[in-house]
């Protein structure tokens with residue numbers, strides 16, 4: 001349990017340099033949100049941490065036990081929900097019990113034998129979350145896991161993730177372009193700009209967090225400004 | 237019968253199987269009414285046949301009456317002639333299909349998974365599959381003589397290609413994102429193939445199985461029409477020589493029932509292997 005240490009990471013696709021001396025540390029048990037515009041390289045960095053992508057320079061240390069929740073559930077259609085949670089683990093009695101417990105944690109108790117095709121988008125994503133949590137990861141990697149959900153389901157999922165992370169205490173990297181989500185969930189927010197971390201902000205609010213809390217709007221505006229967005233809608 | 241609906245080289249996506257075509261709402265509702273309507277045309281045709289034969293409008297020598305076909309069938313069963321020959325034919329198809337089908341499955345999986353396998357195998361097999369296997373039959377018979385070997389080889393060749401092509405594309409089209417998830421959760425190599433690739437590819441492989449079994453039957457018919465000492469084809473050739481149209485019709489019906497059983501068998505396998513296919517939303 002040594003957390004994440006990424007220093008001077010360089011990543012190129014062809015002649016395009018996506019990450020250009022990118023550095024980020026995540027302490028054990030810390031929740032970091034990585035904000036960035038679409039195409040800025042957030043997923044690329046997460047995939048490097050997950051071991052799914054090589055990097056062209058710099059050093060990356062990450063714990064061995066790490067799991068991912070992707071933007072899509074990515075369940076195996078031909079396997080029942082429990083076998084999806086157990087993917088890659090032997091189906092021992094002990095593992096099965098752990099899978100059932102994980103399903104109960106994501107409010108899917110009793111759905112062990114359901115088929116993925118019968119689940120709603122939110123339910124399928126909760127199965128993916130159970131699959132990531134059942135291994136007690138030291139590092140949980142979340143790549144915009146709420147982006148494809150409807151607004152109401154998204155709010156519930158965010159609360160669920162906040163609870164479960166609080167309980168299991170893995171180090172978390174949440175990749176997102178949603179400023180509110182980052183502020184609500186993370187201990188620290190890093191903004192990815194031009195291949196490096198441009199700004200890092202500790203989120204000062206106590207938990208449980210609410211959107212309306214004093215200072216929320218200011219932080220939100222500041223982060224949006226870093227992303228190059230000015231949020232004024234309608235006639236001035 | 238689906239034997240004719242898909243050419244040997246066809247790669248059909250699972251959603252193209254006839255079964256998933258949405259039916260229009262029936263004109264007559266209720267189970268009995270539905271059955272009555274569906275069977276009405278075949279019953280009418282059967283009636284026409286009986287009437288034609290009975291009234292002498294259909295000459296018995298050209299096309300036998302329903303009752304003489306039935307009597308011949310009973311005779312062939314009672315004397316054991318039918319089973320003697322049918323069992324030989326079933327044996328040939330079983331052996332040929334097991335050899336050709338498993339080779340197709342194996343090569344298709346290999347070429348679908350491994351780039352080197354794809355480069356080595358696919359161009360050759362794609363080239364070979366354009367040769368209609370029926371055209372090669374005479375050559376095989378010249379090479380291997382008139383015993384069992386050319387027959388088994390013809391059937392195996394016919395069975396190989398549909399399974400190869402469908403397995404190849406099914407395996408290659410397994411969602412890369414799901415594969416990646418498997419890798420993240422520790423699956424590598426054969427374990428990844430067994431736990432993710434093959435389960436995800438089963439719908440496509442079953443399409444190949446269906447075509448492969450149907451084409452095996454066609455191959456059997458051709459293989460047995462020349463120099464078979466036994467088998468349905470032998471029965472057919474000798475019936476043709478002696479102008480036994482009743483025996484010919486019995487055998488045609490048996491081929492039809494065979495084709496139908498192939499469909500039922502594959503559907504049964506689908507039910508066992510893809511229980512989720514009939515449930516829920518979309519894939």
Ligand SMILES: Nc1ncnc2c1ncn2[C@@H]1O[C@H](COP(=O)(O)OP(=O)(O)O)[C@@H](O)[C@H]1O
Pocket residue numbers: 013018036037038039040041042043044045
């Ligand atoms: N495998 C790849 N090959 C080429 N370019 C890629 C590849 N993966 C990502 N990219 C490019 O790298 C950039 C960053 O992608 P990504 O990390 O997915 O962005 P984000 O997650 O921040 O939206 C994008 O411009 C994308 O097109």
Ligand SMILES: [Mg+2]
Pocket residue numbers: 042043044144
């Ligand atoms: Mg992304």
